[in-house]
Amino acid sequence: MSNNNNVKKTGTIRVQSQQKILAAARTEFVLQGYKGATVQSIADRAELPKANILYYFKNKENIYHAVLENTLEMWDEGIGDIDPSEGPRAAIEKFIDAKVRMSFKYPEASKIYAMEIIQGAQHLKEFARTYQRKWVREKAKLFQRWIDNGEMANVDPVHLIFLIWSATQHYADFETQILTIMNRADYEEDDVEQVIAFLSDLILRGCGLK
Amino acid sequence: MSNNNNVKKTGTIRVQSQQKILAAARTEFVLQGYKGATVQSIADRAELPKANILYYFKNKENIYHAVLENTLEMWDEGIGDIDPSEGPRAAIEKFIDAKVRMSFKYPEASKIYAMEIIQGAQHLKEFARTYQRKWVREKAKLFQRWIDNGEMANVDPVHLIFLIWSATQHYADFETQILTIMNRADYEEDDVEQVIAFLSDLILRGCGLK
DNA sequence: GTCTATATTGTGATAGAC
DNA sequence: GTCTATCACAATATAGAC
Known part of the structure; x- marks a missing residue:
């Protein structure tokens, strides 16, 4: 009951973060290749902590698939x-x-x-x-x-x-x-x-x- | 004096090995990208021990430059x-x-x-x-x-x-x-x-x- | 949902025996 | 010149505190 009212807000953050991550990942994969692009480098470019990247996409390969x-x-x-x-x-x-x-x-x-x-x-x-x-x-x-x-x-x-x-x-x-x-x-x-x-x-x- | 007579033979091995390494490296770099291609994978493809690769080319970047x-x-x-x-x-x-x-x-x-x-x-x-x-x-x-x-x-x-x-x-x-x-x-x-x-x-x- | 700390694995490179 | 053993480090991914 206490957090019923921010479901939508949370959803927006989710979508925004995912978009930021995908854009950052696209750039990193182009510049460094699949293996050369590290989760850390994607996180830095997306301006998010590394753990958040893996929270949203589970692992590096999933990010690449999404891209x-x-x-x-x-x-x-x-x-x-x-x-x-x-x-x-x-x-x-x-x-x-x-x-x-x-x-x-x-x-x-x-x-x-x-x-x-x-x-x-x-x-x-x-x-x-x-x-x-x-x-x-x-x-x-x-x-x-x-x-x-x-x-x-x-x-x-x-x-x-x-x-x-x-x-x-x-x-x-x-x-x-x-x-x-x-x-x-x-x-x-x-x-x-x-x-x-x-x-x-x-x-x-x-x-x-x- | 004892090994004066195989200087030429050694040279041939050198050239042959370098050619094998370059061919293997070219394939690996294409398939895996620069970062994805490991010295070990190049060695395996060239059928030589990893240390020999680094003996001939010093480091991975030199291999890539040569390619x-x-x-x-x-x-x-x-x-x-x-x-x-x-x-x-x-x-x-x-x-x-x-x-x-x-x-x-x-x-x-x-x-x-x-x-x-x-x-x-x-x-x-x-x-x-x-x-x-x-x-x-x-x-x-x-x-x-x-x-x-x-x-x-x-x-x-x-x-x-x-x-x-x-x-x-x-x-x-x-x-x-x-x-x-x-x-x-x-x-x-x-x-x-x-x-x-x-x-x-x-x-x-x-x-x-x- | 966010972030820190860390377990685990794999890589480049070297030292040194043969 | 060849190869084995090993070190130092960097990467993915997870566990768990907040």
């Missing part, structure tokens, strides 16, 4: 879907647009994902096997139909998807290299639009759509 | 140079060809490199700042001249280089994902040629060269 899940949800939402009726040009344009904006907005999510794949995708083989494979096959079929109808050049649809993935994610994953080469400290407002314009232009022309 | 250097040398050699006199079409074709073959032949080198960049490139900022920046600016100038001469479409040369890098390295770095999506266990002979054909075709057309 990965979070990342995949983003991947899923951010891409949106392709509307078959709009034709190849609009479809590719929208797809590139969405992926580039995601890369610039959530570079850490892209990096976590990339590292996971590079290291063998131990934690998300199932995701690629089921969800992604299906997604790629569906979209590839759609592109193939457009090719068969003479609406775009005869390019391999699956490799086209890989090309768009790699070219767009590159701006998140290789941020450091790109900025160093361009002699800049950070990306600027214009960069997103410029990259979208460049990639849309080149890829659409490459697909015989310009 | 990185090795990787950069490959990057350097593999790409070759662009001959300004051969024109944009041959230049881009050769560049794509070289990069794709490298990716399929030395996927681990590409992966090590990618992880290093993603994590902030602490060990090779100098490399990007000096060598790579110069390389990109030189090549970009060359492309710009071709554009100004009307020999190719007006695409941003620096972003074109990024696109070719990302699209080609993708087949090494995201190997796991690509194979899973294509429902295959390994790459096959034909794959290299197919990827080269796809990328050359799309990018050349994208540059107005087809």
Whole structure:
């Protein structure tokens, strides 16, 4: 009876703390890798005692799982879907647009994902096997139909998807290299639009759509 | 005097052991990350006692440095140079060809490199700042001249280089994902040629060269 | 729900016998 | 040059006081 009235308040602290922990963990996992990121370093970045981290997430692997899940949800939402009726040009344009904006907005999510794949995708083989494979096959079929109808050049649809993935994610994953080469400290407002314009232009022309 | 005659033999063992260690280390660093790869795991993979690893390389960081250097040398050699006199079409074709073959032949080198960049490139900022920046600016100038001469479409040369890098390295770095999506266990002979054909075709057309 | 203290394990690195 | 034994330390995770 004495603490019935602060259930909600407690819940808010819980959610806030978990969010802070996940954000801190994402950064640490990117900078130090899974093994290199210590629970202590995550705690320091989240400005919470180490024991609290383990109170909320039980162990380090659970934190990593939570971070990965979070990342995949983003991947899923951010891409949106392709509307078959709009034709190849609009479809590719929208797809590139969405992926580039995601890369610039959530570079850490892209990096976590990339590292996971590079290291063998131990934690998300199932995701690629089921969800992604299906997604790629569906979209590839759609592109193939457009090719068969003479609406775009005869390019391999699956490799086209890989090309768009790699070219767009590159701006998140290789941020450091790109900025160093361009002699800049950070990306600027214009960069997103410029990259979208460049990639849309080149890829659409490459697909015989310009 | 008693062991004068086996100096050469000893030297060979040294070189052989170092090569075995570097190969094992490269694999471990890719699979487990810098911190996750232990000296013991490298020793096990190289089939040598742990103490021998540290005898040859002093400490773990030195092993990693040696692996990185090795990787950069490959990057350097593999790409070759662009001959300004051969024109944009041959230049881009050769560049794509070289990069794709490298990716399929030395996927681990590409992966090590990618992880290093993603994590902030602490060990090779100098490399990007000096060598790579110069390389990109030189090549970009060359492309710009071709554009100004009307020999190719007006695409941003620096972003074109990024696109070719990302699209080609993708087949090494995201190997796991690509194979899973294509429902295959390994790459096959034909794959290299197919990827080269796809990328050359799309990018050349994208540059107005087809 | 928060935090301190600590048990336990594993790692990098060295000393020293062969 | 090779390898065994060991040290010093850092990490995860838990127990239990508040």
